[in-house]
Amino acid sequence: MSCHRVEAKPSINKKLFQSCEYFPILRDNSSEALVSTNGTFAFGFFSPWNSTNRYLGIWFNNVPDQTVVWVANRDSPLTDLSGAVTLVANGSIVISQNSMKNIVLSSNPSTTSNNPILQLLSTGNLVVKDIGRDDISNNYIWQSFDYPCDTLIPGMKLGWDLTTGQNWFLTSWKSLQDQSAGLYTYKLDIKGLPQVHLRRGSDIVYRSGPWDGVMWDGLRLGGGLQMKGFQIFKSIFIYNSNYIYFSFDNSDNNMISRFLVDSSGVLNYFTWNQKSNEWFLMFSLQKDLCDAYSRCGPNGICNENQVPICHCPTGFVPKVTEEWYSMDWSSGCVPRKPLNCSTNEGFMRFPNLKLPDNSYAMQSITTNQENCADACLRNCSCVAYATTELIDCVMWFGDLLDVREFNDGGDELYVRMAASELESSAMDKVTLIIFWASTILAVLLLVLVALYVLWKRKSGRKIDQSVEEACHDDKPGLEDLELPLFDRSTIAAATNDFAFANKVGEGGFGPVYKGKLSTGQEIAVKVLSKDSGQGLKEFKNEVIFIAKLQHRNLVRLLGCYIHAEEQMLVYEYMSKRSLDLYIFDSQEGASLDWQKRFNIVVGIARGLLYLHRDSRLRIIHRDLKASNILLDSDLNPKISDFGLARMFGGDQTEAKTCRVMGTYGYMSPEYAIDGQFSVKSDVFSFGVLLLEIVSGNRNREFYHPDHDFNLLGHAWILWNDERAIELLMDPFMANPINTSEVLKCIQVGLLCVQQCPEDRPTMSSVVLMLDCENPLLPQPRKPGYYTDRCLLSKMESYFSGNDLSITTLMGR
Template identity: 50%
Template sequence: MEWSSIQCFRSNAESVITRVQVNSHGSMARLTLYNGSTQWSIMYEVPYEPCDGYGYCGANGICRINTDPFCECLKGFSPRSVEEWKMLNWSSGCVRKVPLDCQGRGDGFLKLEGVKFPDFLEFLSNKSMSLEECKEVCLKNCSCTAYANSDLEKGSGCMIWFGDLVDVRELRNKVSEENIYLRLPASEIKSNGDMQRKRRLKTVIIVSIIISSIFLLVLLLVMLYCVYWKTRSKMRGTRIDKEDELELPLFDLATIASATNNFSPEYLIGAGGFGDVYKGNLKTGQEIAVKRLSKNSGQGAEEFRNEVELLAKLQHRNLVALFGCCIQEEERMLIYEYMPNASLDHFIFDNARRKILGWEKEFDIIMGIARGLLYLHRDSKLQIIHRDLKASNILLDGNLNPKISDFGLARIFEGDEKETRTKRVVGTYGYMSPEYAIDGKFSVKSDVFSFGVLLLEILSGKRNRRFNHPDHHHNLVGHAWLLWNEGKALDLVDLHFEDTCNVDSAQVLKCVQVGLLCVQKFPCDRPTMSSIVYMLEDDATLPPPKQPGFFMERSSKENEDTISRNEEPCSLNSVTLTMANGR
């Protein structure tokens, strides 16, 4: 069994050195304690949750968090490759056992409860339909495979999926009832009913066995409980907590120095308050980006650990991938996938580069950012508030696909927590919501406000804080609100496209309206990210926006000072961050 070292550090007493190692499968961990010449080792299990991987069970498969194996085909489907499934390779997915009746007379629906909505690859949304009307529309279309309510909070609206269902999995924390109605032939509906009766009989037998063995089970649990507390007591004695387990590969300093030509200036691709970013090439040929925290960095050890822990648990095509980290001597470095097109601000705030994008690509970028935030807020196993969403934290890959980055200031919301307050406000001026900047209150609606500002910046090609207009002293958000009230919302858009004939003015106008809905003054008025995704994709009528936050004119001197500094607003550095407990 191969082991990888994760972290070494010294206790407060400065006499005990601790080393945490995990095996190559991530399923076991070894804790080694050194005190002079004395050494102790402890073995314990580390949770491994493959269901968090995108599309882990392939098309028409479902990942179940408490079964072994994790993947199974949806009802009415069977593995596309039985041999691959026997080898625990589920990537090929599943296909139907019996074709659907395209006339709709012999098909029915099976209710799947407590599952995450499939990815929005091919779908139709209509907010005005009832669930029964949604069912009838699905039956009339041979390509329809499932339907559900689009508005989970109100239990209304219609969402229809076509083709394969991808990334279906059981929900861990069921904030609301997310039920999907899967379309099946009549024969499969009947067979499912027979199977449920057999399962009920099997459940009765299992319960009887459990009751007859209850005494032995309780005795075993007591023994395990004692072992658990004994191990926990030892871990507490050395100040080791589960949040200190870094579930990522650990790169040594020599490897990173070699990949970056000893951090040569020629390899430098970016810099910020945290330190420098270098491009690197590993010996395997893999291109990487190395974020090297400077010794005087405002981003401290807590922010570093926060980003490592979060990105190790999050996987989505619109989030930047973290390959590993380096903790050696006084060095702290994060190793990311390399993004050849840098960050979004590189394009939208540069007249020459904006022409490269075009409206269709800009809209794809907007949708990618929205889907990434939706994953953070609802679809991941942890509900994450980013707290520093801005153009410079959106990276673009070789195909100009957006990826949200920089999770050093992110915060985990646990259980039923909806809103919290901090004494130290962190983030970037111009993107902060009013309740956060003034009162320190933040929630998912804080990220929604930041998304609205970013959306208006993408449309206009102007920075919110540096915006300057000869007729008033409002920022970009205030300017957009004035244009909206005058019926001139399209004047906000920077029509820099070479072929303006391909620009969908209705779609652009809708984006302006969505942006203004996101930056409304009160959090309760702002839509959720799930609603925003539906609004951007749907043709339904949107509600009129209310007055945005911070709708006040700046003094002319303040506006001139902001422009004359000619610097991008940066994240606040004088902060303290309360770490959330890892789960």
């Protein structure tokens, strides 16, 4: 019985018989469906989108947009509603039309049964078995998991049963309109080390690389996809004398997920977001040019981060020079000096690689890497070797195909070289070291001379001013922005001539007034103080960044006024004002129950994710804190105050500033001490803010009679003592709360404030953690924080990285 998967809105099966798990017969025109006990899957007839054909299949029962994971008759659709599925006495499943007059398809079970039943298991596996037998695969007469389509769900296999010859693989459909078997297959190749091939017909278009005992060599998804310690799924790989297959399981029992090979041959991994009611694409394979099979030809190496992407490894040259430099790399590379199988030959190490296609490689059992190298040298046809966790030694013969280079990770490949080539490489390294040492020395001398000249010219200026001027400012001018300009009379009329009664706050560079335009729209007006030396830069930042950003969780800029030394910004007015007025006030805080606080946390996280990843600019906020989170009438959070924000471009991931500016208690250690900032600096600030929202306490003003640590230290102590729920603000305890959700937020907050930036999750991981009901989260490490309270008053007036210290905290 064949299969297929489609995504379509259901046109029948409104009546679901959930009281039992099997039917002797299922008719199309009766609107019936077989539903698994847990309600996750349903089996019945359906029509795909934009089609009148009828198919018999299995789909996710609780997903609104019907997502089919298996189809029995993909190549034999029914043309009307007269179809039926029948379980015959010998255990065969028969699909028919017109009351059994036309047999469309029939299964062919390997064994027969005298008392069979058809059962849809909670895993989505449709099975035929004898009544009374246990639910293990050996007892099944027939099962749909033996015939996967284009979708792999938890429990399904991709690979081989070596005893029966059964091959489990995925096959795409031809197109969204044509549901029959398509051109692409995704199957496990077991020649050499096991690896997955995506084929278009018989041609390989993608190769995963071998399974090395931990991960697919070319996928970098070891043990399940990792997002800074957050495991999305669990990889399962079985390799023995009876079976070789890959499978997976969800990291969370409440998660719904699937792998899908689409009609274009791309493998996608989706998870269902229960809050937004939509499929979320976690990742796709075959996503870049280097994923194409043997992109750079024999012996060539592909690196997506280089231009051009193909290069010959050390010791090799292009086979056809003219083709190579015209971007035709199909002929590949050849050794610069041919091998002659002499005793002087050796190996050159190439790290961070996806190992070559091992379909024709040979495995050898050795005790260590040295023995593997000796075994390769003794065989004149051996051109390279590698050692993996799964097999001690793998040797390649002939051309090295489909090799790519990663920035980090990957495996080491040792390529055989002529003795003269190894000597030349060693000399090249020495020459390179001398060249770079000389270059660096020359540059240092030039820098010293330039600094001396600058010092002589600007000796009359203050040191801190000269340092600040040395910091580059690469932001565009205000004249390039398309932003509405208000005249001063309009703003004055809206604010009652900047009346003191309309003053609602004081920003980093001047007062903030509430106003109302003649149209009735309420506005907030920020006025740049004329005596604010650093306010002008903050003003430019605010205009440049907010004018180009649009998101529901970012404050919206309506326009500005600029004349001579007078500058104003006009925003939408937030009636609930700022978050700090609620969470740090016992009376106002009582109006924010847990669900409202959790919604505010999620909104802030999504706004920050937009700044870091999804906007057309990559923005680092650098001053995320409770007073910079504004609330509208529905308590939707809006991130504001972009005066200290910085923009990253291209592949830039971090930067360093000459002047550390921000708010004590929210700054990450690496920014406060060294001026080093990145997206992980904002993640730290978010973690502090999250713990403040949960506890109702300020980090920098927190006091506890039992210790001198701040809020981060207190949360860490409670976490280690398994008393983290005590961090929750007391008034919430009188109302029903989701305890697991509170503990999840505390754990996410502690993950965000870890000492090392590399340990902190990205905001995309944070959003995913918050959206998942019961995610498997990593255990947090010690937070980064400051405990020297005597410096507080000095830091509030003038902040210097030299005033900070990092203290090691041990949980009790």
